[in-house]
Amino acid sequence: MNTNLAAETAGNAVSGSGRRLPQELNIFFILIAIALIFEVLGWIFAGQSFLLNPQRLTIMILQVSVIGIISVGVTQVIITGGIDLSSGSVVGMTAMIAAGFAQSSTWARAIYPSLTDLPAIVPIATGLIIGVLAGLINGALIAYTRIPPFIATLGMMVSARGISKWYTKGQPVSGLTEQFNFIGSSVAPVVVFLVVALIFHIALRYTRYGKFTYAIGANVQAARVSGINVEAHLLKVYAIAGLLAGLAGVVTAARAQTAQSGMGVMYELDAIAAAVIGGTSLSGGVGRITGTVIGTIILGVMTSGFTFLRVDAYYQEVIKGMIIVAAVVVDVYRQKARRKV
Amino acid sequence: MTTISPATMAAVRASKAIPNAEYLLSAEGVRKEFPGVVALDDVSFRLRRGTVHALMGENGAGKSTLMKILAGIYHPDEGTIKLKGVDVRLQSPLDALENGIAMIHQELNLMPFMTVAENIWIRREPKNRFGFVDHSEMRRMTAKLFERLKIKIDPEIEVRHLSVASRQMVEIAKAVSYESDVLIMDEPTSALTETEVGHLFEIIGDLRSHGIGIVYITHKMNELFEIADEFSVFRDGKYIGTHSSTDVTRDDIIKMMVGREITQMFPKEVVPIGDTVLSVKNLTLNDVFYDISFDVRAGEILGVAGLVGSGRSNVAETLFGVTPASSGSIEINGKPIRIDSPNTAIRNRMAFLTEDRKDTGCLLILDILENMQVAVLQDQFVKGGFVKEKQAYAACEEMSRKLRVKTPNLYERIENLSGGNQQKVLIGRWLLTNPRILILDEPTRGIDVGAKAEIHRFVTELARDGVAVIMISSELPEVLGMSDRIMVMHEGRVTGFLDRAEATQIKIMELAAR
Structure with a gap:
């Protein structure tokens, strides 16, 4: 896993002769440093290796892949200069609704007794469509009513969580089909995460969609004067963020083999943290998917490492909070330094 | 909040020793540079007690920079400022205010969600014995101030409910409440109706009779004769001269303002002018500009002149679909086209270099x-x-x-x-x-002479290739040097067209500053 990333990051540095070295390289070194610190602490306090344990690494990546899927969408939103607070709630909502269409006939208390044993594509498509709809609502509110993205997605965050609770009056949705559970089984979530990351890495770097996303984040007025249909583009970006949150919801339900209304709580913040740690600037116009992937893995390594060292879970949250703030402070200083040039 | 510098404090104390200095406020040899531009070069200015002193000059002549230096917003690179005969170094607008220099900005600086009284007495609110703001005392103070200035505004109303004119009055009252000796007004009448202007002039007259000196920036010639005692003219950051407004004519002033010779060579070529490419009829954007009609032909450079605020840039934005028109029609190559977004404009092979490189470029x-x-x-x-x-x-x-x-x-x-x-x-x-219609808004503002000449050369080449060019510029030599025809605007309307052969700086200024 780490070696793949190394290869990709190195590739960035070489490609596009004359381009500055990507920031991702710094973040990648930070990832390595954090992993090595845990390795050393592991030998000192736990008497064993942190990194040379394939099982632990697999679990670590599995744990963050759902966050990773969301953060790919959130990164794009942040690049436009916006924010998406709704992704965690959309995960919960889509997990519930998708699971409702994924129940097996062997389960006695199916929500839709006449709609059991459907092919997996039905619940998956349902989850994705619900996710896109949530994203479109966010995007339409932001683009056409011009309310701040913070407020629009805050509203969606609260409403979507409400829907996921109301859907079964708080009851979990269980007895899902084998076929549906497959996309959450084994390393499937990791594969989904990496495929999604690759697709949007390419989209941001090599397509017009990507160029316009950065242009809007850099200067929305100039983007508009340059002929970009800013409203339509924002609609697209938020719809994609919704789609990925929906996908994350489906994967979450499949992985747990059940859906609960509380799924995805606080995921939006982890996703934003992953993007920011990965170098995406909250003021817009700056950010890459490679950075976000590394940011996601840093979050995973920290959780896994602290657990490995048996650090109290409450301390873990305190430290995580500090690291997120530190990442933003670094971002602010980086911008200041740039202005002085 | 900035504190008053010890040096200034000392100066103020000292100033009381010279109560009858000849000039209330004076600046000598002031120089101010911005990256790439010398905004003021060896500029002098002297304001007498109890007079209204107008600053005149084209856009970019340096009036605003000088005014900002007098108000403590900018610090001069060289030169001295004397307040009542004593050297001062104004550290900040607050510092200036505490020293009796108040400025009324063109873009008003009131807090919309606070009441008129709160705005006026901010930082100086009267307190009751519990240390809370004493609102009834504040109301009383405001009423007294308004009575003196004959202003009829409810002190308890929130500023956001007031018209621009009323806000202007509140700003003036606020400045007066500081017992300022010097009031700086930056085009105070630009948003006022005639009656409101009348009222403003009454207030100014009253202040003058109380010995206050007023620095008055305006583009309007008639105001100069009506209200100013003296005026100083600036051009290209240089001080041209000071005169009494009773012994000059309008023409004299215009000559002083534009007296510069066209020293730069403009690479304008005579190229064959083709068919009409863009035809604009009665284009109107409510409250901004009205009934704009003009044609531009292939290979032609149409210069657009007018003072800042004349609506030049707004017309360009509307043509390009940034702010769609309220009414009127646009034809491209004889075909009526509705331009509702920049995207539509680009698809019709238009291009628009905006005025503000940083904000919209x-x-x-x-x-x-x-x-x-x-x-x-x-x-x-x-x-x-x-x-x-x-x-x-x-x-x-x-x-x-x-x-x-x-x-x-x-x-x-x-x-x-x-x-x-x-x-x-x-x-x-x-x-x-690959545009066929190119709109350039201030294409050479704030750039060095070399790049300027190069840009002029590109524009000429484009015209030779048959592009229809609309060039908005505040620099008269540029407009005169580059244009085949010049459209002059004033307060949202076209006041005239001048052909290349007949156009002079004076003719343009006459149309632009009537």
């Missing part, structure tokens, strides 16, 4: 390549959504070479380039779209 944090290709990617160098990077890069590189953008490669951030090079990149952005 540059994608500052992105590189030259991204900045240059953003408009052309609307319909070229893209296949199946993917940007044809090599072709796009090659096109941008060629354009960058042609425009002589000084940079090692296209991956340099545009914010690291000089103003002239940024402007070239933005021109390149539009030339890549």
Whole structure:
């Protein structure tokens, strides 16, 4: 896993002769440093290796892949200069609704007794469509009513969580089909995460969609004067963020083999943290998917490492909070330094 | 909040020793440079007690910079400021205010959600014995102040409910409440009706009779004769002279304002003028500009002159679909077209270099390549959504070479380039779209002479290639040197057209500043 990333990051540095070295390289070194610190602490306090344990690494990546899927969408939103607070709630909502269409006939208390044993594509498509709809609502509110993205997605965050609770009056949705559970089984979530990351890495770097996303984040007025249909583009970006949150919801339900209304709580913040740690600037116009992937893995390594060292879970949250703030402070200083040039 | 510098405090104390200094406020040998521009060069200014002193000059002549120096917003690089005969170094607007110099900004600085009284007495609120703000005392103080100035505004109303004129009155009352000796007014009548102007002049007359000195910036000639005792003229950052407003004529003043010779050579060529490309009829944007009609032909450069606020830039924005028109029609090549967005404009092969490079031009944090290709990617160098990077890069590189953008490669951030090079990149952005109609708004503002000449050369070449060019500029020599025809605007209306042969700076100013 780490070696793949190394290869990709190195590739960035070489490609596009004359381009500055990507920031991702710094973040990648930070990832390595954090992993090595845990390795050393592991030998000192736990008497064993942190990194040379394939099982632990697999679990670590599995744990963050759902966050990773969301953060790919959130990164794009942040690049436009916006924010998406709704992704965690959309995960919960889509997990519930998708699971409702994924129940097996062997389960006695199916929500839709006449709609059991459907092919997996039905619940998956349902989850994705619900996710896109949530994203479109966010995007339409932001683009056409011009309310701040913070407020629009805050509203969606609260409403979507409400829907996921109301859907079964708080009851979990269980007895899902084998076929549906497959996309959450084994390393499937990791594969989904990496495929999604690759697709949007390419989209941001090599397509017009990507160029316009950065242009809007850099200067929305100039983007508009340059002929970009800013409203339509924002609609697209938020719809994609919704789609990925929906996908994350489906994967979450499949992985747990059940859906609960509380799924995805606080995921939006982890996703934003992953993007920011990965170098995406909250003021817009700056950010890459490679950075976000590394940011996601840093979050995973920290959780896994602290657990490995048996650090109290409450301390873990305190430290995580500090690291997120530190990442933003670094971002602010980086911008200041740039202005002085 | 800034505190008053000890030096200034000392100066103020000392000033009481010289109560009858000849001038209330004076500036000698003031110089102020901004990156790439000398805004003021060896400028002098003297304000007498109990007079209204007008500052006159074209846009960019240096009036605003001088005024901001007098109000403590900018610090001069060289020169001295004397307040009642004593040297002062004003550290901040607050420092100036505490020393009796108050400025009334063109863009008013009141807090909309606070009441009139709260706005006036902010930082100086009367307190009751519990340390809370004493609102009834504040109301009483405001009423007394308004009575003296004959202002009829409810002190308890929130400022956001007031008209612009009323806000202006509140600003003036606030300035007076500081017992200021000097009031600086920046085009105070630009948003006022005639009756309101009358009232304002009454107040100014009253203040003058109380010995207050007023620095009055205006573009309006008739106001000068009506209210000013003296006036000083500035041109290109230089001080031209001070005269009493009773012994000059309007023409004298215009001559002083534009007296500069056309020293720069403009590479204007006579090229064959083709068919009408753009025809605008009765274009109106309510409350901004009215009944604008003009034609531009292939190969023609139409200069647009007028003072800031005359609606020039708004017309350009409307033509390009940034703010769609309220009424009127636009025809391109004889075909009526509704331009509702910049995208539509670009599809009709229009291009628009905006006035404000930073706000509406540059994608500052992105590189030259991204900045240059953003408009052309609307319909070229893209296949199946993917940007044809090599072709796009090659096109941008060629354009960058042609425009002589000084940079090692296209991956340099545009914010690291000089103003002239940024402007070239933005021109390149539009030339890549191969426009037939090119709108340039202040294409050479704030850039060095060399880049300026190059930009003029590109514009000439474009005209030779049959592009219809509309060039808005505040620099009269540029308009005169480059245009085939000049359209002059004043307060949202076209006041006249001048042909290249007949146009002079004086004729333009007469149409622009009636």
